[in-house]
Amino acid sequence: MIMKKLKLIILGLLISLTFGCNPELESINYDEINPAIFPASEADVEALVVAAYYPLRGSWWDGIHTTSENGIMFINDATTEILQGNFGVQQLATLHSYNPTNASVTRYYDRFYNRISSNTLSIDRLQNSSVNDIIKKKGIAELKCARAFLSYELFDMYGPIVVAPLEVLQSPLTETPLARLGYDEMVSFIEKDLLDAAADLPAPADTAYGRFSQGFARMLLIRLYLHEKRWADVETQANAIMAMNYYELNPDYVGMFSTASQADNKEVMFAVPADYAGTSENQWQMMVLPSNYPERGGWATIQSSWKFYDSFESNDVRKTNLIAEYTGTDGVTYNRSNPSNIMQMGPLPLKIDADAARNTALTTVDIILYRYADVILSKAEAIANKNGAPNQEAIDLVNMIRERANLDPILLANYSDIDTFNTMILLERSHEYWCENGQYRADLIRHGKFSEYNINLNGASSETAPYKDLYPFSLDRISEGKGAFKQNPGYN
Numbered sequence: 001m002i003m004k005k006l007k008l009i010i011l012g013l014l015i016s017l018t019f020g021c022n023p024e025l026e027s028i029n030y031d032e033i034n035p036a037i038f039p040a041s042e043a044d045v046e047a048l049v050v051a052a053y054y055p056l057r058g059s060w061w062d063g064i065h066t067t068s069e070n071g072i073m074f075i076n077d078a079t080t081e082i083l084q085g086n087f088g089v090q091q092l093a094t095l096h097s098y099n100p101t102n103a104s105v106t107r108y109y110d111r112f113y114n115r116i117s118s119n120t121l122s123i124d125r126l127q128n129s130s131v132n133d134i135i136k137k138k139g140i141a142e143l144k145c146a147r148a149f150l151s152y153e154l155f156d157m158y159g160p161i162v163v164a165p166l167e168v169l170q171s172p173l174t175e176t177p178l179a180r181l182g183y184d185e186m187v188s189f190i191e192k193d194l195l196d197a198a199a200d201l202p203a204p205a206d207t208a209y210g211r212f213s214q215g216f217a218r219m220l221l222i223r224l225y226l227h228e229k230r231w232a233d234v235e236t237q238a239n240a241i242m243a244m245n246y247y248e249l250n251p252d253y254v255g256m257f258s259t260a261s262q263a264d265n266k267e268v269m270f271a272v273p274a275d276y277a278g279t280s281e282n283q284w285q286m287m288v289l290p291s292n293y294p295e296r297g298g299w300a301t302i303q304s305s306w307k308f309y310d311s312f313e314s315n316d317v318r319k320t321n322l323i324a325e326y327t328g329t330d331g332v333t334y335n336r337s338n339p340s341n342i343m344q345m346g347p348l349p350l351k352i353d354a355d356a357a358r359n360t361a362l363t364t365v366d367i368i369l370y371r372y373a374d375v376i377l378s379k380a381e382a383i384a385n386k387n388g389a390p391n392q393e394a395i396d397l398v399n400m401i402r403e404r405a406n407l408d409p410i411l412l413a414n415y416s417d418i419d420t421f422n423t424m425i426l427l428e429r430s431h432e433y434w435c436e437n438g439q440y441r442a443d444l445i446r447h448g449k450f451s452e453y454n455i456n457l458n459g460a461s462s463e464t465a466p467y468k469d470l471y472p473f474s475l476d477r478i479s480e481g482k483g484a485f486k487q488n489p490g491y492n
Contacts, residue, residue, distance in 0.1 A: 039129050045139045048122045052146035053210075055115040057280035058272050058367045064112055064153065065272050065367055065437075067284040069301060072108060072153060074287070076438030079450075081308040081457050082430060084345040090302050096454055096464035099472055100491050106474035109158050112150060117164045119147035124166055141200035145212040145220070148193035151186075152224055156442050159470045159488055160186035177484040187228060194221045204246045209263040209273065215241050216270045219370050222378045223439070226446060234382035238375050247372035249404055254320050257352040262366050269374075272367040281362045284435070288349055290342045292328035295356035304346035306336060307457055308434070311427060317406045318431050323348035351435040369437045376400055377432065381425050390421040398425070401432060422447050445469045465490065 039045045057063040058071070065071055069089050077083040078093035085091050089104035098105040123143045126136055154161050160180045168176050181189065198217035207213035218237045225233040241247065250256055250267040262268050274282040289298035304322055312319040324347040325335035334342050342348075355363040380397035384390035392412055399409040415421045429443050444450040451464040467490025478487050 039126060039131055042131065042135050045126060045129075045131055045135055048126060049139050049142045052115075052119050052122065052143050055112050055150060056146065056272065058274055058282055059280055060283060062111065063272075063280060064108065064150070065369060067282050067367060068287060069104070070107070072157065073435065073438040074302070075105065075108075076157075076441040077435060078302065079441050079454070080430070080444060081305045081311075081453060082434045082440055083302050083349060084305045084457075085302050086345065088301070095458060095461055096451070096468045098468070100475050100478070100487065102472075103474065105471050106477075108471075109154055109161065110474055110477065113154060113161055116147055116151055116154075116161075117169050119143050119150075120164065120166055121169055123147070137200050138202065141197045141217075142212050144193040145197035145201060145217050148190045148197065148217075149212075149220060151190050151193070152220060152227075155186055155190065156223075156227060157471050158473060159183070162485065163189055177480070177482040179481070179484040180486065187224065190224055191221070194218075194224065204244060204269075210271065212270070215244055215247060216370065219269050219375065222375065223442075226378060226381070227442060229385070229446065231382040231386035234378055235386065238379035238382065241372075241375050242379075247375065249372060249376075249400065251404065253317050253404055256368065256371075257321070257365060259353050259355050259357075259363070259365055262368065267372045268368055269370040269372060271369060274362075274364050274366050280367075282352070282365050282367055283362055284352055284365075285350070285354060285358075285363055289354070290328070290334075290348070292330050292332075293326065293348075293354075294329055295354045296358060297329075300342055300348075302349070303343060304349040304434075305457060306346045308430070309347050312431060313407055315406050316431065317404075318434075321350040321352070323350050349435050371436075373401055373404075373432055374439075377425065377429060381422070384418060384421050384425075389418050390415055394421070398428060401428060405431070467491070 039048055055062065055064055058066045060066050060068050061070060063071070065073070067073060069075070074083070075089060075093050078085055078090045079096060083090065084094050086094075089102070092098045092102055092105060100106060103110075123140055126139050126143065129136065131139075151161070151163070160183055162178045162180055163186075164178060168174075168178065180186075194217050197212065198214050198221065201207070201212055201214045201217055204213040204215040218241050221237045222234050225231075225237065246266060247269065248266045250265055256262060256265060256267065262271055272280055274280055285296065286298035287301050288303075289296070290300040291297040309319065309322055309324060312322075324343075325333065326348070327333045332338070334340055336343065352363070352365045355365060358364075376397050380390075380394040383394040383397075390412060395410060395412045395415065402409060410424070415424055426443055426447060426449065430440050433439055441450065444453055450469055451462075451466060454464040455462045467488065470488045472488055472491040473485070478485055
């Protein structure tokens with residue numbers, strides 16, 4: 001079954017416009033794949049590698065980075081003050097009221113964990129193939145990076161997951177209930193893949209837009225090490241990225257989220273290119289804009305919070321596309337004083353250009369997932385927490401981000417203790433990355449603030465608890481595990 005799914009994935013990728021299309025690949029009949037001889041050419045390797053990007057795209061139903069309610073940014077940011085919702089999965093996230101029967105929350109593991117197995121099979125195929133060693137090395141590096149990327153995102157949401165061993169995957173007819181990896185095993189699995197990828201992927205200058213680079217693999221290592229509070233390792237990876245002398249801050253924060261191509265933007269470390277073809281779309285305007293928005297309306301499924309809006313300094317350019325007032329096509333002006341149901345919870349979190357010229361509900365604004373700004377703030381956080389107190393270097397790094405945001409520099413004297421510094425760094429992270437990759441949830445959890453912030457936001461309506469740091473697995477996964485697969489504590 002797994003092998004059949006993999007072949008279908010490969011076939012589907014050949015019509016994808018997201019990552020390009022090769023006529024040579026289209027001529028291959030992938031229903032007749034013989035594992036003993038595939039892959040045999042550079043085109044075959046490309047098919048395997050491109051398939052690994054497939055679940056990472058922005059497709060509405062089966063892309064983990066869709067900007068719809070089916071994507072991880074939507075749900076993760078909605079567990080924080082960045083996004084708020086009063087119905088559906090957005091309300092479950094807002095109130096931390098999710099449980100194992102909520103398919104809209106458990107779906108991410110259910111839909112994507114087998115993709116990790118697909119990558120494992122592809123790596124084995126490529127390792128045992130006769131293709132050129134250079135092509136093989138790069139292909140395996142991309143596959144390992146894809147496997148680690150998806151593994152990390154699921155690990156961050158659910159804790160340790162099942163990672164099927166190769167020997168089990170090679171015997172698909174044998175029923176083998178598998179347990180989740182131990183915590184340290186999970187971390188080591190992701191770390192090894194990323195270290196291998198960082199060693200063998202091309203440098204950022206030699207990497208095509210929308211593909212993995214050495215820099216991106218190290219950025220994912222930073223996220224993993226932040227998750228584990230391995231501060232010295234965070235700093236090491238940040239220094240390695242900076243030593244590449246490639247990445248830089250783009251002076252135009254708002255412009256990064258415009259309809260213009262970001263292919264030459266040296267702040268972008270990884271983005272999912274978007275198009276109108278259905279292969280990888282950006283649906284965000286449709287999610288956030290009300291039907292009466294003057295440029296082109298949408299479904300108004302989600303809002304920000306006024307608490308989040310008020311946390312910005314007045315001249316912070318990063319709040320530009322938090323739309324706190326607009327005059328609708330009905331001639332009515334909507335704002336905090338006259339919110340209707342459109343702004344009852346907060347402003348419209350547009351983030352990206354409204355793209356008034358688009359002729360569908362979708363936009364071609366690319367989905368930016370990781371930027372060099374994260375390297376800078378991560379290094380600042382690591383330096384301060386490694387030493388137990390910030391120093392001037394950490395403050396200077398934060399000020400690099402604040403300067404781009406049109407803000408005055410902060411002073412070490414005002415953030416001399418670690419608790420005050422960490423509160424500030426959380427705020428800067430939320431302001432810098434709102435509605436990008438949903439990482440702020442993990443930032444709050446890392447500093448033990450996830451439930452506290454939710455109670456402060458939602459009061460008695462909050463159903464948060466310490467165990468809500470992790471999402472639950474579905475009852476189907478628990479049942480299929482036949483006692484080997486254990487639910488996260490608190491959900492039993």
